[in-house]
Amino acid sequence: MSLDRTTVAKRYARALFELLSEKDQLEDGYTELQQLRRVFQDNPQLGTVLSDASLQAADREKLVGQLTSQASPYIKNLIQMVYDYGRMDVMVAIIDQFQALYDEKHHTIYAHVTTAVDLSAEQKDQIATAYAQRVGAQKVILDSQVDPTILGGVIVQSAGMILDGSLKTKINKLRRQLLA
Structure with a gap:
């Protein structure tokens, strides 16, 4: 049984939020995720292209490499994990769920x-x-x-x-x- 997008996004976001909070990296991670969201918003088909087989695997990995090249270790791991599981089309939803947790913490x-x-x-x-x-x-x-x-x-x-x-x-x- 596959999980719906919202459930997947909430799980990834919560895990990342807890990890960044524990490692005292929440503010930096939040800023980095906002930048990553802009990349996906500026390129609306990016998530889909990275999730399906319409692009050669080597080309997809090259694009993922560009996303992770400047990323901190925790964000890099998130991107790589989401890519490995073929869920790059959920990346903006993950960031949105992270934003909700961040906003709740900061009232x-x-x-x-x-x-x-x-x-x-x-x-x-x-x-x-x-x-x-x-x-x-x-x-x-x-x-x-x-x-x-x-x-x-x-x-x-x-x-x-x-x-x-x-x-x-x-x-x-x-x-x-x-x-x-």
Whole structure:
């Protein structure tokens, strides 16, 4: 029975996370994995090419050699092991799972903010700080978008939770109360 991609990614990520934590290499490993993720994102077919037989084995090994040439020993071992098991197409998922473990350890969350107008850097910082206090995080990384249909206020979405402080929602709520 073969394991699904998520299960495989979680197992590799957890093992690497625990190893790097134990060896006091977590920060360096995290930085290196972010660089490796960029390589795979810049070359979307790389994982597939390294996982199937469409490319000669010698050529695949040459590409893997380029990935491992500048890697630290632990990341090099990860790349080689994932390659040996024919799972290079799961590498970005492994890094994503590692990122989730890293963020959890550092109490970092990601939030999507929708406003009616562009926010200044100071306003984003204020929202991030307030949201961090509300959810007990040390750091909030905001991604923002403008949606003039909300009229005003802020909508914050994170980890399946939505805090809707938009004027549009408040007006609709008031309308329902008046019509009831």
